[in-house]
Amino acid sequence: MTRLNVATLVLGLLAILAGLITTPSDGDSEESELEKGTSAFLKVDDYENALKLVEGFILENPEKPIGHAMLVRVLAANGQTEKAIKAYYQFYKLGETLSGELLGELLLGALNDDSSEVRAGATSVLGELGDNRAVPVLINLLNDNDSEVVLYAAIALGKLGDKSAVPHLVNVLNHDWDEVQKAAAKALGRLGDKSAVPHLIKILDDDNRWVQSKAAETLGELGDKSAIPALINALNDIVWVRLASAGALVKLGDKRGESVLIDSLNHDNSAIRRTAAKVLDKLGDGRGVPVLINALNHDYITVRMNAAGVLGEFGDKRAVPALINALSDDDITVRWAAAGALGKLGDNSAVDPLISTLNDKNIFAVEALGKLGDERAVPALINALNDDNITVRWVIAEALAKLGDKRGIPVLINTVNHGEGVPRWDPVDETLVVWNAATVLGELGDKSAIPGLIEIIGDDNQDMYFKFEAMKALVKLSQSTSQTGE
Template identity: 25%
Template sequence: MFNDEPGDNETFLYKLERESEVQKLIAHLKRSKKTYVRRRAATMLGNIAEISDPNERRQAVKALVSAIKTDEDDSVRAAAIDALYQRGEDAFDYLVAEIAEMGGSEATERTATTLLTEWLSADHLEFRMVAATALGERGATAAVPDLVRALTDPAPRVRTRAAQACGRLSDPRVVPPLSERLSDGRQQVREAAANALGAIGTDRALAELVPVTQADEEGLRLIAVDELGQFGSVKPVVVLVDALDDDSTTVQRAAMLSLLELLTTASTEELELICGTVVDELARADIQATVPALLDIAADGTRRRYRQTAIWLLSRITGDRYRSEVIDCLLPAIDKPDEETAQLAEAVLPELRSPELEKRLRVYLSRERGSEEARSRAQAVLDEICDGSSGELVTTGVDYTYVDSPADYTNQHSSRD
C-alpha cells in the first residue's frame, strides 16, 4: 500500500487519460509535488492505448525514462517502468538500452552492475524485471548467480526476463537452472527458458531440449525442434525425424528444416555419418511426412542452401509413390540460374532412373525446352540412365507419346494423319 492519498486529484487525472492528454500527463509526471499524482500520471501514460502523434510518443517514453532515473519515490519509478512495458517492447527496450549504457570507466561499470544486481532484490517487481533485462544486455557475467536466483522469482515476468538474460550471457552455469524452468508453471517462462538454451547452443544445453520435443504445448515443441538443428552431430536426428509426425504442420516443417540444417552445417568429419543417419531414419519414416515437405523446400527459391540439400535428399529417399512429383521438381531445376543447383539436379536425377524419367527427358529434348546448358544436362542424364544407348529403358522401336495434357496427345496424333 502507498502512504499518500489521491484526494481531489483522481477525477481530473482520469479525465486526462480518457482524453489522451499526453502533454498534460507528462507535465504532471515531471512537476507535481504529490507522489500520487506523479505515480498515476506515469501509469496513465502506459494505459493510453494509442498515441497517434509520433513526437508525443517519443516525449512520453523519454519522460518515463527520466522519471525512472530521477524520481525520488520508488513507487513512481516502478509505475514508470511498468508504463514503458505497457507501451510495448520498443519503449521497454529503449529503457533497457539507457540503463545498460550506464558506465564508461571500469569503476563505473562495476557500480552500474552492482546497482542493477541490487534491483533484482527490490520490492517492486518492475525494478527486478528491468534489472534482469539490463544485466543480460550488459553481458554482466558477474551477476550470473543473482540472475540464476531470479529464475525462481515469484513474478513470472521477472523469471521470463531472467531466462532471456541467461541466454544472452551463455554461461555454462545457467544451463541446469534453465532446464528446471522448462517445467515452470507459466508458458512464457518455459518458452523463454527453451529459447535461452537454444541461444547458448552447447551440446549440454541442446541436450536439455530433446525431451521438450514431446511437450504438450506446440510453442515449446516448435522451439525445441527449431533449435536442435544447430547440434552439429547425429544426436538429435531420431527425435527430429519423429517430429515429422507431429500433430502440428508448423512443427513438422521446422523439424525438416532442422534436419536440413544438420546436413548443411555439418563438419567434414561428421558429414558422412550425419548424411547416412538422416537418410536411414527418413527411410523408416512415413513418406507422406517427408517427400511433400522436401518438395516444398526444394521449390522455395528463398532458401538456397536448404533447397540444394532437399534436392539431394529427394533423390535418396523417393519411392515409386512420389517419383513423378520429384521428377516434376528436379527436371526444371537443371535450367536454374543458380549454377550449383542446376549441376546438383543433373547429378542426382540418375538416382530416379526409370522409364518415366527417360520419356520426360526425351520430351524435354525434342521440344527444345530450356537453355543450351540445360539441354546439355538433360542429354547427359539421358545418356547415363540409358548407359549411352538409345532406348535402354524404353523398348527399342516402340513408338511412344508422352503428353503434358490431353491436348498434346490429340495434336501429336492428328498431325500424322
C-alpha cells in the first residue's frame, strides 16, 4: 500500500472514529467512500482534512472525475472560489458532465467570497438556476457592504419565490441606492405577499420618481385595494409617477386611472406617450393600438420609431400590416424598430418583407427572422453570413442557431472566446453579447460548443461573471445531450 493510500485510509478512519460516517460495507466502492468521507469532514467544517482526503485520491486516481468533483465541493465550501473554478475546469477536461447541484454548491460557496465581484456574479446566476438552498445566504447578502451585491441578491430572491425573504426585502426598500429599492419592490411583487403593501405605500412618497413608480406598479400587481387611496393621491404627482399609479389603479379595478393613460398617448412628449403605451400594454388593454398605428405616419422620426417599438411590446397582430409598411420608411432607425417589432409579434406574413431588408444590414430584421422560426429565412441568412461586418455575422449566427441550423456555431464560439463580433460602442453591450453567445451555445445542445465554453472557465484573464455563465451553459448543454442520448 502506498503512502497516499495509507493517508487516505487514516483520514477515513479518523472520520469513522469521530462518528461522522459509518463503517463501510463490502459493497462500498472507493469512490463512494471518498464521497462519504468528504461529506463527513465538511459536516464539521474540517476543510483541511477534507482537502487532504480529496487531494490524496486525485493523486492516486487522476483520471477519475469523482475526485475533481469532490475538490470543487471542498473548495467551494471553504470559500476558495477561484480554485474551485479551476477544479471545475479540470472536471470538464476529463469529459465529464457536471450537475446543476454541484454548480449550485460552487456558487453557494462563492457567496461568501471576499471579492464583491465574485459575490455579485454568483448571486445573479443563482437566481436563474432556481436553487433554493441559496435563500438564507441571499437574505444575509441583503446586508452586504457592496450595493451591487445587495441588488443582485434582491433580484435573485424575487426569482426564487421563497416568501421567507419578504420581511428582509421590505427592509431594503429604504436602501441608499435607488436601483436596490426598485429591485426590492419588484421582488416583492413577484413574491405576491400582501404584507408588503403598507411599506410600498410609504415609498410612494420617496424622493426618487423611479422608486415611486416601481412602488406604484408593484401595488397594482399585489392586488390589495387598500392601496387605492394612496394611488389616487399619487395621480397628482409628476407625470411618471402619475402614469404608474394610473396603471396600478386599473389593475385594481378602479377606472379613474384609464383616462390618465389614454390622454397621455397623445401627449406632446414622446417619452410620455411611450410610457403610457407600455403601461397599457402591461394591462392587456388593446385600445392604444390604433393610436400607435396612426403614429407610424407622424412627421417626427422619433415618434414613428417609438410607436413601432411599443407596438412590438403590445403583441397585437393588428399592427402587422402597418409595421411591414414601415420597413420601407425613409429613416433607418424606424426601419430597424419596425423589424424588431415584427419579430416580437410572431406573424410569419412578415418573413419575406424582412428577408428583403437584409441588404440594409438590418440586424433587427435578422433577429426577427430568428424569432419567427421560419425555415424560408435560412438560405438568405446563410448567404448573409459572409457579410463584411463582424457584428452582423454574429447576429446572423445566433438567428441560424434559433432556426436549428448549426452552421453559425463557429462564429458564436469565437465570440465567447475572443470577443469577435461584439459591438464596440458600449462595454455593457459587449458583456450582453458574450453572455448571450454562451447561453445560445448551451441551449443548442451541440457538443462542438463544449471546448470553447471550457476554455472560458480555465482562462485566468476571463471575467468571473462570464465564467459563471459558461458553467451554466455547460449544465444546460449536458442536460440537452443526455435527453437526446448523445
